[in-house]
Amino acid sequence: MTSGDETGQRRDERWPTARGPRAGARATSRDVARAAGVSQATVSLVMGEKWRGRVSERTAESVRSAARSLGYRPNLAARDLRLGRTRTVLLVVPALTNEFFARVHTGVVRVAREHGLGVVLYLSPEGTGPARDPFASASATLDGVLASSMAAEALGAIRGGGLPLVMLDSDPGHEGASATVNPEIADGMRQVAEHLLGLGHRRFLHLASDIDTWTFRVRARALAEALRGTDGAAVRTERASLTVADGLRATEKALAEPGHRPTAIVCDDDVLAAGACKAARRLGLHVPADLSVTGFTDLALATAVEPELTTVQLPAEAVGEAGMRALVAVLDGRPPAPEALPVRLVTRGTTAYARP
Numbered sequence: 001m002t003s004g005d006e007t008g009q010r011r012d013e014r015w016p017t018a019r020g021p022r023a024g025a026r027a028t029s030r031d032v033a034r035a036a037g038v039s040q041a042t043v044s045l046v047m048g049e050k051w052r053g054r055v056s057e058r059t060a061e062s063v064r065s066a067a068r069s070l071g072y073r074p075n076l077a078a079r080d081l082r083l084g085r086t087r088t089v090l091l092v093v094p095a096l097t098n099e100f101f102a103r104v105h106t107g108v109v110r111v112a113r114e115h116g117l118g119v120v121l122y123l124s125p126e127g128t129g130p131a132r133d134p135f136a137s138a139s140a141t142l143d144g145v146l147a148s149s150m151a152a153e154a155l156g157a158i159r160g161g162g163l164p165l166v167m168l169d170s171d172p173g174h175e176g177a178s179a180t181v182n183p184e185i186a187d188g189m190r191q192v193a194e195h196l197l198g199l200g201h202r203r204f205l206h207l208a209s210d211i212d213t214w215t216f217r218v219r220a221r222a223l224a225e226a227l228r229g230t231d232g233a234a235v236r237t238e239r240a241s242l243t244v245a246d247g248l249r250a251t252e253k254a255l256a257e258p259g260h261r262p263t264a265i266v267c268d269d270d271v272l273a274a275g276a277c278k279a280a281r282r283l284g285l286h287v288p289a290d291l292s293v294t295g296f297t298d299l300a301l302a303t304a305v306e307p308e309l310t311t312v313q314l315p316a317e318a319v320g321e322a323g324m325r326a327l328v329a330v331l332d333g334r335p336p337a338p339e340a341l342p343v344r345l346v347t348r349g350t351t352a353y354a355r356p
Contacts, residue, residue, distance in 0.1 A: 027070040035066040043067075050332060088118045089327060092147040092155065095123060098242065098271070099299050100316045104148050104168060107320025115328050117143070124150070144178075144327045148319075149215055164330045168323045171214040179326040179336040181319055183343050185215055186222035188312035189266075191345040192294050193226030195310070196264045197233070200354040201292060204235040205254050205262040207272045209242055219268050219296065236262065240272055247275020248282075255283055263291065263354040270295035270302050273309055277350065288352035298346055307349025315341050 029043045036043070038059060045051040046063040066072075091108050093101040105121055112119045120142075144164040147155055155165060155176075164178045172180040196204070206223055209216045220237070227233040240250035247267070255261060267273035273295035277287050285291050287307065295302055295311035302309040318341055326336035 027067075027072040029072070031070055032063060032066045032072050035070060036062045038063060047072075048332075050334075052334075087116060088120060088142055089324075090120050090122055090142050090145045092122045092124055092145060092150065094149060098269075098297075100297050100314065101148055103316030104320040104323075107317035107322075108146060108324045109320075110317070111321045111324035111328070115324075117324075117328075143331055146323050146327055148323075149213060164327060166323050166327045166330065166336075168319050169215050178330045179323075181323045181326055181339065181341070183314050183319055183341040185218045185343070188296065188314070188343040188345070189219045189222035190226045191343075192266055192296075192312060193223055195345055195347065195351065196266070196292060196294070197227075197230060199264075199292065199351060201264040202230070202232040202234065202354070203260055203262045203264070204233070205251075205265045206235050206237045207247060207250060207254075207265055207267040207276055208237050208239050209268040209272070210239040211242070216268055223266060235266075240275070242269050242271050244271055244275040244278065247272035248279045249275075251276040251279035252283065255279065255285075264351070265291065265293045267293065267295050270297050270299045270309060270311055273311065273350070274301055274305055277305060277309075288350050290355070292351040292354070294351060302346075302348070305350075310348045310351040311346055313344050313346050315343065 029040050029047070032047075033040045033043045036059075038055075042051075042055055042059065043063055045054055046060045047067065051060045089112065091105060093104065096102055105119070109119050142163055144166070145155060146166045146168060147170070148168040150167070150170060165176065167174070167177040167180045169182055169185070170177070170180060172182060174180075204223075204227065206220065208220055223235065227235055236254065238250045238254040240246040250272075251265065265273075265276045267276055273293050276293050280287050280291050280293070287293055293309070295309045296314070297316075298311045298313035302311045322339045322341060325339075329336040
């Protein structure tokens with residue numbers, strides 16, 4: 001013979017109530033559906049982030065709230081096996097010597113973590129050139145690829161199986177990409193030109209990257225367009241690899257040429273700008289009294305030099321975040337939401353009024 005308390009205890013063990021599953025048992029989608037007053041199909045839509053346009057925001061929040069209170073976690077392994085997912089994406093960058101790519105990686109990982117995705121970082125052995133497949137078969141190992149500051153054609157070996165591709169800081173007109181996320185590079189260079197023109201500068205040296213990629217072609221084109229139509233404005237171009245040493249060499253070469261010396265040097269990158277400032281000092285010129293210098297990206301280096309560098313601040317982490325959101329949308333069968341990523345000119349100590 002059992003007491004009423006014992007009978008009640010056994011009943012509770014056999015029959016979970018709407019409050020949740022049996023103590024110690026893992027909550028299921030059925031438990032969540034019962035607690036939220038919806039179907040299991042609705043729970044699957046909400047927890048799989050596929051509810052938009054199918055259920056209301058209010059219902060979705062009710063499901064999420066029930067899941068939180070019950071400690072429910074969807075069985076991702078089973079779902080991924082069913083969908084053929086690996087929950088791993090590849091981020092391809094030309095190098096990590098430029099901290100821009102490290103910041104992009106930070107943004108990508110931050111959003112990937114929210115969606116339960118892992119990120120493999122791959123430095124292309126050929127820089128911006130054709131990237132080799134780092135796996136026996138990337139299409140069998142990965143769900144998708146993100147690539148920063150590269151051409152889509154360079155990723156043919158990795159995407160042989162038709163993996164979704166999101167390009168960052170790359171040509172938006174290429175048909176090989178599922179989506180493209182770019183900061184407003186051209187606007188950044190226009191801001192530089194307007195700032196220097198406002199300071200009275202008319203003779204410019206463009207210290208340009210010798211890497212032939214979309215992002216650097218846009219900078220050159222935007223600078224030329226911004227100066228066009230301004231009386232007396234002229235720009236010369238000197239190309240250099242993205243190192244301080246090469247920036248120094250290219251600047252010394254340009255300043256030694258006969259003719260009117262430029263009063264402002266517009267650099268494609270902060271590293272080149274550091275080389276330009278170093279060259280000016282070696283030639284006995286003072287920055288910014290004799291020569292104004294601008295950079296691009298706003299690396300930590302920009303505030304390490306003296307005087308601190310006037311430069312365009314690129315939202316590198318935001319680029320990574322937006323790129324990862326776009327890839328998640330593609331993987332879920334949704335159109336990526338377009339995002340404009342504004343840039344801004346940070347005025348510091350390397351620019352001043354041009355001497356007459």
